[in-house]
Amino acid sequence: MPGRLTELLTLAFGPxxxxxxxxxxxxxxxxVAIFGSWASRYLGEPGPPPNDVDVMVVGRLSRTDVYEAAERVEQRLRIPVNPVLITPERWTQATDPLVEQIRSTPLVWIKRPPGEDT
Structure with a gap:
């Protein structure tokens, strides 16, 4: 269980x-949202400390830009950052298995999709 200082630092300067x-x-x-084990721990679900950070990016972006951004964060955090790039159409499809999986897990939103308030 992390100590209070670790929790404070994670909240203030975390991924x-x-x-x-x-x-x-x-x-x-x-x-942009964080999902996976880091999001689960951040939102209070018990479990081992995360070994990486999974980031979902929805939009029409350059794959190179996304991976370069992930690499910059990875260098600062010193743990792997795994980006997943999803088109807006794919995000709104109810039948996409990856989107279903991501939607069913805890998400820490950095920037919400247009029209999604909660």
Missing amino acids: HILIEQEFDTLPGGDA
Whole structure:
């Protein structure tokens, strides 16, 4: 169980802050969220400390830009950052298995998709 100082540092300077700095301004990005084990721990689900950070980016972006942003965050965090690029159409399709999987897990939104308030 992390100590109070670790929790405070994670909230103040954790991956969500760095991901916002690197991903939120990418041209063509409609939405950015952290999912997977880091999001689960951040939102209070018990489990082992995460070994990586999974980032979903919705939009029409350059794959190169997304991976370069992930690499910059990875260098600062010193843990792997795994980006997943999803088109807006794919995000709204109810039948896409990857989208269903991501939607069924805890999400820490950095930037919500247009029209999604909660």
